[in-house]
Amino acid sequence: MSNQQNKQHAGQQLRAVSYARISLDRREGAGVERQQADTRKLADLHDLDVVAELVENNVSAWSGKKRPEYARLLDMIRAGQVDRVLVWHTDRLHRNVGELVDYLDLTRSHGVKTLAKQGNGYDPEAADGKFLATVLGAVAEQESDHKSERVRRAIRQSRERGEVQRTRYRTFGYEHDGETIVETEAQFLRDAARRVLDGDTLRRICREGQTAGVTTTTGGTMTTTALRRLLLNPRIAGLSSVAVAGHDRPREVIGVGQWEPIYSPETHEQLVAALTNPNRATNREGTAPRHLLTGIATCVCGGTVCASTAPANRQGVRHPIYRCRTKRDNFTPGPHVSRRIADLDGYVKAYVLDMLARMDLSDYLTSTTDDGGKLDRLLTERARLETVLDDLEARYLTLRTDRERAQWDRLNRATLDALDETTRAIDDAAGDTSAVAQLVGVTDIAEWWEGAELDDRRGVVAELVTVRLLPVPRGGRGFDPEYVDIRPRRAD
Known part of the structure; x- marks a missing residue:
């Protein structure tokens, strides 16, 4: 007999946690007050003890953005603090099938059932429970995809007509109305x-x-x-x-x-x-480094590397290389190593971009900044404001009346002003201490990398990783990543 059954036989109430998510799209269903009122009625109906009411503040279940209250719910389930999860509708929890399957596996392993006011809940222990839940999740995900496609199509048609686009940020050179030139x-x-x-x-x-x-x-x-x-x-x-x-x-x-x-x-x-000309120089001033890893990567002897040119090969070609600066200047005995610049730069670039793609920028910056949690609060607020703007942008093309557009304008302007103020505060809190801080708000890291100046890319590499070149065994040909020791400066 399970612990939950033991509690029920002993006359003890099962513990429940309600989860509500705010949506700015009124057509999406109930507001948070309605959701909470309905889940409380659900708790009374099943004689449950509500130990926590979690409210996700303006974060879409299908946006892919961090949901702190949902993460808290999962932690409570893992800790054995929950017997039932209460929601207005299961789409408040998930619109991604992969995430749903993980949730079902977790709740099944802890004997937790999900009850919904609208539609079906999840009973992962039932014979067809996981199957039905997965089907429901797939339907919800498809609805989200269809909605996104409709919005994208409407935006494209609007832009084909040349209409002014009201987006989350004021375009530099124009006022918020998108027409008046500054x-x-x-x-x-x-x-x-x-x-x-x-x-x-x-x-x-x-x-x-x-x-x-x-x-x-x-x-x-x-x-x-x-x-x-x-x-x-x-x-x-x-x-x-x-x-x-x-x-x-x-x-x-x-x-x-x-x-x-x-x-x-x-x-x-x-x-x-x-x-977009690949031959355009990105650093022409003075004697500043002209390559990504000059002065950053180190030789096996411990000295830093500098740019040089290899002796001509059999075809008479001389390739640019990194070579040990101490060998060039005769400072220390060997061994010393060298690598082709194109090979090493490409490998380090791929490593760093992959690292950035997997990095939680908020966690990284807050862990490297001792400010009593101020930066963490600012980054959380910025993520919330961006989610609000996502919803506003999706709603704009559905507005029908002048009154609706005026209300949208007021909310959009207020949110943009709040985002401006929050972004300035983040720059003040982290901009001078971390090269990685310049990536706050960047949605495409690879695009940023291609457009960034050399000094900005070097700053990110130097902050995130160490690069040490190891000797290649005699007879080795071509570039082999095995003989490049690249490590994060900070453990995950």
Whole structure:
């Protein structure tokens, strides 16, 4: 007989936890108050002792974003503190089949049943319980996919007509309405475009802009990555576009916008050609390092590496290499090693990008910053605000009346202002102590890497990993990752 059955026979109440998730889309169902009221009635009906009421604040079950209250629910189940989970509808918990299956495995191993006010709950111990739950989860996931596809199709049609897009962030150079030009910012973009086409570097333009007080629309530093993205954005040239799959690829222009351009479409085409040219230099100033791992990777002897050129091979080709600086300067005895720059850079880049893709940026930054939890709270608030903006953006094309649009405008503006303030606070809390902090808000790490200046990429590599080159056995040919010792600086 299970512990739950023992409790029931002894007249003890089973422990229950209710879980509610807020959705800004009113068509999605009940608000949180209604959800909680219904789960309380469910608890009374089954004579359950509600030990906790968990409310997920504006986080979609299918967005993939971190859900702290859901994680807390799983922890309570693992700790044996829960006998029943109460929800208004099971789609409040999951819209992803893989996540649902993990949940069912966990609840089955701990004898926990899920009760729902609307629709069917989950009884993982029943013969067909897991099957039915998985089918329900698959249906909910399909509904989410269909909804996302409808939204994407509506957005594309709107952009083909050149309509002004009201998105979460104010575009640099324009007011929040997406049409009114901010002349000081527009002039900065015109000057930057002219200088790039004349061969100037993004780094120099940004440095001079920072001195003049130029910031992003969120109050952050105008970095080379941010400026490059702006100059590649067709919107600045009065063109409507959609994103294209693939890293560092220009957006697809699908219409002429119904707003005033800051510079001409011809200038935009010239900028795309210049900024996507692989032969464009990204670091031309002084004697600063021109390669990713100069002064970062180390030889087996402990000395750092520098860029050099290998002797000519049988075909007369001389490949750029990293070689030990101490060997070059005759400081220490060997052994010393070398590697082709292209091979080692490519390997380290892939390692770091994979590391960043798996990293919880919030956890990383808060663990490296001693501020009494302030940064953690700011990052949590930023994630919440971004989820609100996700829902607002999805709702915009469904608005029908002027009153609805006015309400949407007020909420969107208030949320954007709050996001601006929170992002500035994050920059103040972490921006000066971590090179990785510049990735806050970046949705495509690989795209950021391709557009980032060399110094920014070097800073991230130096902060995250150590790279040590090991001797290759005699007779070894080609690049072998086995003889590169790359390790995270911080244990997971």
